[in-house]
Amino acid sequence: MRYLPHTQEEINDMLGVVGVSSLDDLFKPIPDDCCRSNELSFPGPMSEWELNAHMDSLSNDISADPDFKIYLGAGSYEHYIPSFIPYLVGRSEFATAYTPYQPEISQGTLQAIYEYQTLTARLLGMDISNASLYDGAMALAEAMLMAVRVTRRKKIAVSNLIHPHYRRVLQTYFAPTDYEIIELNGKGNGQTELEAIDGMDDLAAVAVQSPNFFGCVEDLQSIAEKAHAQKALLVTCFSEALAYGLFKNPGSLGADIACGEGQSLGIPRSYGGPGLGILACKDKFMRNIPGRLVGQTKDLNGRRGFVLTLATREQHIRREKATSNICTNNSLCAVTAAMYMATLGNKGMQALSRLNYNKTEYLKQSLKNAGANIPFESPTFNEFVVEFPLGFEKKYKGLLDRKIIAGLSLEPYYPEYKSHYLLAVTETKTRKDLDAFVKEVVS
Amino acid sequence: MNDNIKQGATGLIMNEPLLWEKGKKGRIGFSLPEADVDAYPLDESLVGHGPDFPDLSEVDVVRHYTCLSQWNFGVDTGMYPLGSCTMKYNPKTNERQAALPGFANAHPLLPQEMAQGVLKMIYDLERCLADITGLDAVTVQPTAGAHGELCGMLIFDSYHKSRGEKRSKIIVPDTAHGTNPASAALCEMKPVAVKSNENGILEPERIAAIMDEDTAGIMVTNPNTLGLFEENIKAIAGIVHGKGGLVYGDGANMNAVMGIVDMGRIGIDVLHLNLHKTFSTPHGGGGPGTGPVCVKKHLEPFLPIPRVIKQDEMYALREDFPQSIGRLHAFYGNVGVMLKAYSYILSMGPENLKKVSQLAVLNANYIKEKLKSTFHLAYDRPCMHECVFSDKIQQANKISTLDVAKRLMDYGFHPPTIYFPLVVNGAIMVEPTETECREDIDRFIEAMKAVAKEAEQNPDLLRNAPVTPKLNRLDETSAARKPCLTG
Amino acid sequence: MKEINELELPEDVRYSKDHEWAKSDGETIRIGVDDYAQDQLGDIVFVEMPEVGDKFGKDDVFGSIESVKAVADLFMPVGGEVTAINTDLEDAPELVNQSPYGDGWMIEIKVDNSSDLEDLMTKEAYLAVLQGSE
CATH class of the missing domain: 3.40.640.10 (Type I PLP-dependent aspartate aminotransferase-like (Major domain))
Structure with missing residues (x-):
């Protein structure tokens, strides 16, 4: 195993210094009735290349951006991260x-x-x-x-x-x-x-x-x-x-x-x-x-x-x-x-935040113009609540097949807000994305 | 100083100011996306001036942090025998796996059928940890060892409440990590200290004398912080269970006994692990880590929610566990860290993981044998994965553990853990881990011997150490008297 | 650290087992920690004080004292009401190291029971305790 550097010769030599005859003997202070009666049985070992393939397949079994257009926020946000x-x-x-x-x-x-x-x-x-x-x-x-x-x-x-x-x-x-x-x-x-x-x-x-x-x-x-x-x-x-x-x-x-x-x-x-x-x-x-x-x-x-x-x-x-x-x-x-924070600086931070605000407002206004209800009038940042017609849930599921996740349903958290969805927009969404989204959800 | 032993050398290290001492107003290090929508009005009374950040270019930032990084010592720099911290090699392939786009970009509130890959990982990791500990059910939600302890103490509290009891005390040995009493105190349990015996382990009679029906249980680190296996653990667990209490295991030292000890069999009811110790995820200069909690079957209903379950070959998040202690994290814990530990476990496989413990214990015992005539050994018994020396011999020359530690830096080693556990005066706690090769361990032994010799012949060399790093000893007293926490 | 015979232990104060001293000045009693305590703790970085008007019984905790790596509770050698605190220690906790019986005093109290002071140790009795604990 590449993380374990000891050769058998070194092990034997070191055991000699310690004064025991085998690796098992090192554990003599542990009473027998404290020891395992079976061997470990989880999978492995995997070579680095097998592991890569296994982890790639798990990673591919997750729907993530940029392949998907995800309008989920609620405490976790999609922002560009400089390489x-x-x-x-x-x-x-x-x-x-x-x-x-x-x-x-x-x-x-x-x-x-x-x-x-x-x-x-x-x-x-x-x-x-x-x-x-x-x-x-x-x-x-x-x-x-x-x-x-x-x-x-x-x-x-x-x-x-x-x-x-x-x-x-x-x-x-x-x-x-x-x-x-x-x-x-x-x-x-x-x-x-x-x-x-x-x-x-x-x-x-x-x-x-x-x-x-x-x-x-x-x-x-x-x-x-x-x-x-x-x-x-x-x-x-x-x-x-x-x-x-x-x-x-x-x-x-x-x-x-x-x-x-x-x-x-x-x-x-x-x-x-x-x-x-x-x-x-x-x-x-x-x-x-x-x-x-x-x-x-x-x-x-x-x-x-x-x-x-x-x-x-x-x-x-x-x-x-x-x-x-x-x-x-x-x-x-x-x-x-x-x-x-250092990368953005004062200037970049202001510009990026303003861009996030504007994109979110753009979607909010577009949805409003398309007839959706925006129930809360207070100013928002990056997220807002929209009330879709009852039964939107079915459309929501349909949109998943079109690789769009239309925000988070509020109902599980606030049962009084049926058919209310929390939508998040950041700098990663283009106007084209937002226009397409409006078209999909109100059609 | 013998140059064959000493690998610490001076090199070209750059001075680097604080971030806000650099840059020019108007610079930016970020590639702003195109403003493809109109500007919308906003009530100006709500708008601020933006934070007082320095304006830097990308090159400014890259050079800054590259310089800073060079003032640090990490496991990738050299041997880091920090006792109780298990500073083993952090495999780089684990970083690759955690950064895969599916994992890194996964939103935590994705519909569950769209997050099967990560849910399967969590589920499988929990099963692996159950196998490794010998316990039945696992949560990987706690994000650090102390967080795991809190989870464990909340489980204790909820368990006793479910039986209509509120127990107000908990037994904590004098060798315990400070987090043990602090975590218990958060659950309004008063720690009752118990001393270990002359062999450095717990005595069942002493536990029997203080265990009563107002005591929630005991917190035991096994192997303990002296690096010794608590041989009487089964008897102790029997006493605690006999009075309706529970046994908590601090698994910080699991690296010694993987594939060897069955934590369930020895009577542990709740155990936390540290993925950033035993399972090779990087410490990151103090986090993020992960502190999974493993429990026996009868405590499974109390584990934090949500839990990942498997049903008809699909994985799902479930919250309907009415006895659960609740949530400990906004989402599911440090998934990015779990991915690295999972990759490690799969890379090792069962046989190599057992070998990890065998070699960790071999390395520690080897160091103990080689150094015990040079440094006073607190307990001269076969140790597990770490051994505890002290400065008793060096005190004759008015040299303290701190001086020894600082001088080791000049030789190119991170010092061992010092002044812990508290039961050994001037403790020097050495945990080599299994990933150090024989030559490096021998070099460490020689360095310790050379420092001990210097302590006799030229003690000022130690008192003035270190001289090789960028800075000499720092004035911690002034820092605490007149705290300056921001610039 | 100092040997016991190097400690400064004035005759005109009384000592408690918790290494506080008390000195009577008619109505009020002044309290601080003694040379042994400051020496054991090392460089003092912070003293947490009660407020004027707080009342404490004998052996109650009235504050705490901190060095870089240790913290110790401060115990009332006698019971009473706090009438003054040494505000100089806020900015200069090192006074406790430099002058434990002088500028490094901590609080003044109006004592509940002036005979309590008699129960505290004289220098000789205190020295005997320190030597016994070695």
């Missing part, structure tokens, strides 16, 4: 390193994460960002745990226009605790109704997503005022980070913690993971933030360098009193996102 990004991020020195515990020989990862923290904080208008978490859903759960820790209060109010899967993960994290989750409903315009929090006592935080699951941009400033009036924190969440190339960022509108999913920033969809959990906050919460942090310092000769810092918050030191049980981050995905 050099996977090439750079795949460099062995980044990919095959461990968590940078030894800073002298990990400055590449450390500086790259420091840059990621900086660009992320700038994107969201926050003071600081951690080194990343596992995904957007977990980032929301961690942000809410952080909010109850900071405020020492017991209730959290959560918009039901936050991605349904994120809310499910939040429930999982909160299930063993006695914190109370209050659900905030949506209004007719596609934004969150805040009335329920009026006069609510012991409220730790209000969480909303913007743009929300329906693609609608929330009025964060008013929500911040309302939350702050009750000394509660505003936690804003997002699944489409590109929105902040165009819209005002959550920090400037009063968010205390901003969290979400960074997959849009140069990371392939890969059937939902790995993604990038982003968590950023105001300076004053620095010691309560979960996850890794990289900080700037100097070496013995006064040269600028970077280290993991404020580690006393973390599980390996504070154990059960840690700010989170998280051990690592999604480092390589964070570096990918930093590369992507």
